[in-house]
Amino acid sequence: MAQEPRRGTGGEPQDDCLFCKIVAGQIPATLVRESDTTVAFRDINPQAPTHILVIPKVHYPDAASLAAAEPAVAADVLREAGEVAGEEKLESYRVVFNTGSGAGQTVFHAHAHLLGGRGLQWPPG
Numbered sequence: 001m002a003q004e005p006r007r008g009t010g011g012e013p014q015d016d017c018l019f020c021k022i023v024a025g026q027i028p029a030t031l032v033r034e035s036d037t038t039v040a041f042r043d044i045n046p047q048a049p050t051h052i053l054v055i056p057k058v059h060y061p062d063a064a065s066l067a068a069a070e071p072a073v074a075a076d077v078l079r080e081a082g083e084v085a086g087e088e089k090l091e092s093y094r095v096v097f098n099t100g101s102g103a104g105q106t107v108f109h110a111h112a113h114l115l116g117g118r119g120l121q122w123p124p125g
Helices: 018-023 063-069 071-087
Strands: 031-034 038-042 050-056 093-096 112-116
Touching: 018 038, 018 050, 031 071, 038 071, 050 071, 063 071, 071 093, 071 112
Parallel strands: none
Antiparallel strands: 031 038, 038 050, 050 112, 093 112
C-alpha cells in the first residue's frame, strides 16, 4: 500500500492542505452552506447527482482524530450534513467518512461526503 501523505498536526491550518485553502478563501469552491465551525461545498468530481463535502474549519487529518480531539465540531459536521440534505430536498442520502488511503481518502482533512439524488446500493463499491 502506498504511504499516506504527511497529515499535519490537529487543529492548525496546513499550508499544503487543499481544504484548509478552501476554508481560507485561497481556492474557489461552490459553497452551499457555512457555519461558525464548518463549510459545505459541491464536490468537483461528483459520484452522485448531489455530492457535497462538509468539512470542519479546523484541520484534522480524518474523522476519527477530529472526533477524539473536538467531538462538538465532529457533531457539527454531521448536523450540517443533515441541514444541507434538507436544503437540497434529499429524501434519502448517505453520509460517508473515508479514513485512510485504503478506504479511499485522498484529502487528509476530515470531511463528510453527502451523497444523494439517486438510489444508493449497499454494499457500495
